[in-house]
Amino acid sequence: MPRVFDNITPRDIKLWGNHTVKLGHELPKREDLFSDESLAKIIESIDPRDLDITTMGDDVSTWGHVDRAGQPGSKVLDAVRGGRVWINLIAVEKADPRFAALLEQMYAELEATMPGFKTFKRKMCMLISSPTARVFYHFDVPGQSLWQIRGRKRIWIYPNTEPFLPPTQVENVVRSLAMEDLPYEPWYDEYAEVYDLEPGQMLHWGLNGPHRVQNLDDFSISLTTEHWSSEIRRSYAMHYGNGILRNVAHWTPRSRSLDGPAFWAKAGLTAAWRKSGMQKKQGYKRVLSYKIDPDAPLGVVPLDDKDKITVTL
C-alpha cells in the first residue's frame, strides 16, 4: 500500500498531542476508496445504525436526523451535492476492510515516527457533506484528527480550558450524562485558531479542544480518526472521578492532575463506581424526522410526526 503521510518534521513531532498540527497526506490519490461509486456502495451496505444522516439550518435548533428512505447510494450523494446534508459513516473500518487496513497504516506510520506515541481503541468515520453544511460547536472525548479528501473545510479550534470548555460538561459527557455539544458565544471566535483544510491535509489538535466546522462551498469528503493513549485514558479517569466528586459527594474538585495521590484516588473511585453498576445505563436513540429527497431544495423533506422513525443504537 502507498504511504499515507508525505513528511512529518521534527517540529510536528514536538507539537503533536499538545497543539494543533497540520500534516500532508496522499489520500486524495486513492480513487479506489473515495470515488462516488465506492461511497455509494458503503452507504448501501453499512449497518443502518452506523449511517448517521443529518440536516441543519443556520443554528442548532434546525438540526435533525434523516432517513435514507430506501434511496440508492448514488441518489443519496445527489441529495448531498445539491442540498444541506451531512453524512457520518460511523466506524467505516468495520463496514469495509479496505478502511480497516488504512486505519492500521495511518497509526503505524505515526507511531513509527513518534516512539512515545502508542494508541489503542482506534476508530474511523467518513464524513460526506454538502457545500453549505456545518458542524456546530462541540468537543470530542478521545484524541481526534480530521483528514480532508475532496472539497475544502474551515475549522475553528478553541482553547480546551474555561470558559470555552466547562469542566462540568466534560465530566457529564465522560459519564454519559450529556452529549458533546457545548454552549457557544460568537466572541469565542476571537480566541480560535482558524484553519482552511484542503484535500491532502490533515489536522490533529490538543485533547478535547472544542471546535466547529463549515464547508467552503464544495461537496466535501473527509475522514475523522480517533484514538486513545494511556495519557488520554488517565485524563478520562480524572474527569470521571471529578464528576463523581462534584455530583455525588458535592465536593468541588480543584485538581486536574494526571498523576500523584489525588489522581490515583480518583482513578480508584472511577473504577469502583463503574464496577458497582452505578453508572447510568443509557440506551441511545436516534429519531429520524426528515427523509432524503434528491429533488427537494435541501435534499431532504420533513416527516409528519406519525411517520417519524426511532432507531435504537
Ligand SMILES: [Fe+2]
Ligand atoms: Fe468533532
